[in-house]
Amino acid sequence: MSLLNENRLSKMFSSPGKKRSIYLTAGYPKLHDTVPLLEILQNSGIDFVEIGIPFSDSIMDGPVILNSHQIALGNGMTMDVLFDQLAAVRAHISIPIVLMGSMNPVYQYGFDRFCKQCEKVGVDGLLLPDLPVIEFKKHYSDFYRENNIAPVFMISPQTSSARLAEIDGLTESFLYAVSSSSTTGASSKMEDSQAYFEQLQIQNFRNPVVIGFNIKTREDIKFVSQYADGVIVGSAFIQALEGGFDPDKITGFIEGLKD
Template sequence: MIEVGIPFSDPLADGPVIQSAGTVALKNGMTLKHLFSQLKPIKDQVQIPLVMMGYLNVIMHYGIEKYCQSCVECGVSGMIIPDLPFADYMDVVKPIADKYGLRVIMMITPETSEERIRFIDDHTDGFIYMVSSASITGAQQSFDDAKQEYFRRINAMNLKNPRMIGFGISNKQTLESAQANAAGAIIGSKFVTLLNQYKDANKAMDELYAALEK
């Protein structure tokens, strides 16, 4: 899976690395319309699912139905909207997403109640995005005992949807912790840091693989 981030001026869930990347993109003239124009020509070349991640303000401004239609035209399989209230998801976004065959990925944190987690599990498909903490994105060297217990607690709930753990995956230790308790891991800040460092996507990927083996 490739997560495609939509730059936004006030990304509440993102740490300094992703915020900085978004600021640069916006200064360079990136818009949602332009992003779709970049994705559409390569959709037949990408063999793994694409998932859009962006904040509600940008999507509402673009138009929810237009957004879903553009996603389908660009080969996108699903979307993550970190600040989407669940009631709005059920009443507004889900019916339109279902119409276009798109999956809306909801997030949970260590503070999310079991009742709410099961409700999310019952009313979504695709996967559940497990945020490793109630903080912002950013690489971590390890997950403490509280986070490990959170991972095990959710794993023991036997949810119908697979789970992906994100926020803080940066090395072998954090990757293995995620893999032991979920279907996989989501890596953002570490890759963006390497991309900024090497200015070359292939080199950044090589260095990311190396970091995940250490």
């Protein structure tokens, strides 16, 4: 599978340097905070952003992100609201945007309609952790291609070599390597996954590898960056937003992740 046009994700990864990403939940902490957060993250030097689509029954997430989903839904976040918020974002946001969420709300919205909206507002990649690879190939890959959306897939310590090769062949962006078998926000140490990271490093992947889940500190980022092309910080950032939208606090949090 090849995208019709090179998009912002592929251009970003073709540039030198390790990439840093932040996960945020759409509509959290307040309904209209999503776009202002994108602006602060871009201005703070974040390379790309994952926007989580709130869903009440997300299977991958731990209590911190699940709670943010519940609050966002309570705030009134819906798929239509999110696309309305992103409608004019490309006038001032140039960093890549990846949407991440469960298959259920996307399916309910209408997959074709969803992908068309993604292209319209400038979404670059889509990660649906519970979309099986076989279903992607049979039923959904054309929607990605027709709308120039880069498919993103997760890999884990349990992913077999054959499946790694298959996923790498289908990906047109980056491989999202889950740091461990736990949910987001768990307390496992990055050093516990060193053997897994070393195995990832020696694979001859076609795509860059970005590691996420449970990365919370500058030290975590420094350690993981030895083995990957980028890192994603999620639960720790959501926790930093718990007191509400505070630009200085957010900027300070991002600065605290830098070397």
